[in-house]
Amino acid sequence: MFDIEKFSSELSIGNRRGSKIFNEALQFYFRWLNNLTQFGSDFTVVQKYYGLQAGVSPKRMGYKALFFAERITPFIEEIEAFVQKNGRKPKILDLGCGYGLESAFITSQSNAQTLGLDAMANKISMARKIKEKMIQNSPHLSHLDFQESSIFKFSPPEPFDLIYSAATLHHIEPAKDAAFAISRLLKPEGTFYLSEENGGNPIYWLLIRLKMGLLTPIKELRVNPHNGDFYYLGNENIRPAFLWKKIFEPARFNIKAIRYSRFLPPLGISTAAHFAIDSVLAKIPFIRSFFGVGLTITLKAGK
Numbered sequence: 001m002f003d004i005e006k007f008s009s010e011l012s013i014g015n016r017r018g019s020k021i022f023n024e025a026l027q028f029y030f031r032w033l034n035n036l037t038q039f040g041s042d043f044t045v046v047q048k049y050y051g052l053q054a055g056v057s058p059k060r061m062g063y064k065a066l067f068f069a070e071r072i073t074p075f076i077e078e079i080e081a082f083v084q085k086n087g088r089k090p091k092i093l094d095l096g097c098g099y100g101l102e103s104a105f106i107t108s109q110s111n112a113q114t115l116g117l118d119a120m121a122n123k124i125s126m127a128r129k130i131k132e133k134m135i136q137n138s139p140h141l142s143h144l145d146f147q148e149s150s151i152f153k154f155s156p157p158e159p160f161d162l163i164y165s166a167a168t169l170h171h172i173e174p175a176k177d178a179a180f181a182i183s184r185l186l187k188p189e190g191t192f193y194l195s196e197e198n199g200g201n202p203i204y205w206l207l208i209r210l211k212m213g214l215l216t217p218i219k220e221l222r223v224n225p226h227n228g229d230f231y232y233l234g235n236e237n238i239r240p241a242f243l244w245k246k247i248f249e250p251a252r253f254n255i256k257a258i259r260y261s262r263f264l265p266p267l268g269i270s271t272a273a274h275f276a277i278d279s280v281l282a283k284i285p286f287i288r289s290f291f292g293v294g295l296t297i298t299l300k301a302g303k
Contacts, residue, residue: 041135152177244297
């Protein structure tokens, strides 16, 4: 069983600007994983996905939680800004939701109607099961739904105010077609929040290519085993910010903000120390562009 008490020292970055949401994201990450360990063997595939094996290092899990909090905190701030400006809660899409971790946190923070979308039926099925297990202690999850669909086939009854996508678009090809599909799913002047790995980091890009195999194509045609559909898969096709800009501009998106994070590998230091060092490195232009592993881009749709 994953003992959350072992990780108590990893649950705070202290009192810094924006730390309330950040700390809540850290705590949510650990609580969500702790719940997963209590669901039994039916959830083994998800437990393995998140590395919940016996003897897991608190520092290692703190590092993963830190990256989760770094990438999702600005999106929660975007939700708060929307509510303040419009006097209502936004309608939100989590594109490529996987097992629903980000979807659940977004819903818990906003109480807004949120839809988690993924093309893989097995992930959507598991996300629904996790939601049903957690909803008794987390009534806000009544605002969360999940749907299986490709972004290219998804046709909601009305567009969304905000779309969030983490570690998904480097798997979707053609990327320019995906940008137009996202534009179609957003209301005019809606916000798309893209969280990806930074293809502008040459060391990390090379490590990814070596891991995948130098002869492995960056994109290839595959068949979805759950519905038989053909689709193009991006094999960890990570990109630098300027290429994402080039991809989204034809779909009438403007970049509102670019952020970099995750400059250090796991070093066995506390989450607070890791966050403090990351915060300093993020202020150095050359370092953040070429050595940040995490990349988040906030894009505004045209009218």
